[in-house]
Amino acid sequence: MAGSMKDIKLRIRSVESTMQITKAMQLVASSKLRGARMRMEASRPYMKVARRAVWDIALHNTGAQSDYVMPREIRHRCYIVIAGDRGLAGSYNANILKRVDWDMKDALCVFIPIGKKAREYYHRHGMEVVTEIEKVEGLSFETCEEIARQVMAGYDEGRYDEIVLAYTSFVSVLTQKTKLKPLLPLDTKDAPEEEQIHRQMLCEPGADALLKTFLPQYLAGLIYAAACDAFASEQAARRVAMDSATKNAGDMIEDLSLRYNRARQSSITQEITEIVAGAEH
Amino acid sequence: MANIHLTIVTPEGRFYDDDAEKIIVRTTTGDVCILPNHIDYAAAIGSGEARVTTANGEMRKAFAEGGLLHVSNNEVQLIGNRFEWRE
Numbered sequence: 001m002a003g004s005m006k007d008i009k010l011r012i013r014s015v016e017s018t019m020q021i022t023k024a025m026q027l028v029a030s031s032k033l034r035g036a037r038m039r040m041e042a043s044r045p046y047m048k049v050a051r052r053a054v055w056d057i058a059l060h061n062t063g064a065q066s067d068y069v070m071p072r073e074i075r076h077r078c079y080i081v082i083a084g085d086r087g088l089a090g091s092y093n094a095n096i097l098k099r100v101d102w103d104m105k106d107a108l109c110v111f112i113p114i115g116k117k118a119r120e121y122y123h124r125h126g127m128e129v130v131t132e133i134e135k136v137e138g139l140s141f142e143t144c145e146e147i148a149r150q151v152m153a154g155y156d157e158g159r160y161d162e163i164v165l166a167y168t169s170f171v172s173v174l175t176q177k178t179k180l181k182p183l184l185p186l187d188t189k190d191a192p193e194e195e196q197i198h199r200q201m202l203c204e205p206g207a208d209a210l211l212k213t214f215l216p217q218y219l220a221g222l223i224y225a226a227a228c229d230a231f232a233s234e235q236a237a238r239r240v241a242m243d244s245a246t247k248n249a250g251d252m253i254e255d256l257s258l259r260y261n262r263a264r265q266s267s268i269t270q271e272i273t274e275i276v277a278g279a280e281h
Numbered sequence: 282m283a284n285i286h287l288t289i290v291t292p293e294g295r296f297y298d299d300d301a302e303k304i305i306v307r308t309t310t311g312d313v314c315i316l317p318n319h320i321d322y323a324a325a326i327g328s329g330e331a332r333v334t335t336a337n338g339e340m341r342k343a344f345a346e347g348g349l350l351h352v353s354n355n356e357v358q359l360i361g362n363r364f365e366w367r368e
Contacts, residue, residue, distance in 0.1 A: 042294035
């Protein structure tokens, strides 16, 4: 009996220390989530305004459609995948990586992973990685610009027929949604209604040249906004996961203490019985 | 005097969203001044000073770099990569 009591006590102690860790992680995720949400909100007006402007130029008075709007036959696809920097965030990392795996189909795919988990995953599976970014947290606009310029060059040269951005979008603290957003050719879902298109517009220096200079910046903006979104999702997912882990640990401790008390009581009872039996003799 | 609506945004946030009298921005092809009722227009922003005359006549200076200047329907959008008020 004494042995099992000691075992139970050891287990309670180990669960307690795990609980401390999960609780600390939950608190860290909550505070990071606040900052991440603020950054996410800040990038939204930019996206809205920039999207309209890009489409205005892309559809502007040219009879033929721009190369950036026309879909191509897809043989080579480039994925920019934003996953987490760390694990222990529930199914956050697995969800987005799986979503991309299902989407690949028979195209030849190359990857630009952003975040440590995505990087490890594509290296481990022997996928072709073009560029890699180590951290999602604090990803700068300049870095996004570099990626955007690189994929756009690839698209211009015909190395990629489609560029897709995969990230997790923050809906609420409890729900995050994986998203695949086509970057190039431009996502026609974003196109304005026919009557809202301004076909008479003065472009300096010319619509095509303008699109060439502005598109990388727009794409960089999209990547930046997606990274902010994904980082907020990661923190939210971690917060929820750690919250339930803390609760589970609490339940376990309760269960173990009950068993410990029972074991203690039965050992006392036994001792008393032994003493009484000894006295009777 | 007529005004024109001006929105200034960068990926880091919104810097201005109000009526203005006049906007001067350095584009890649030179300084451009936008007044109310300007025709629809788009230009790439270079790197340099931007001057905004607000609806009450006050002039504010700023530094703008990269991005796009976009005018449509008497609304100006300055979509910058970097933007900073100088004051």
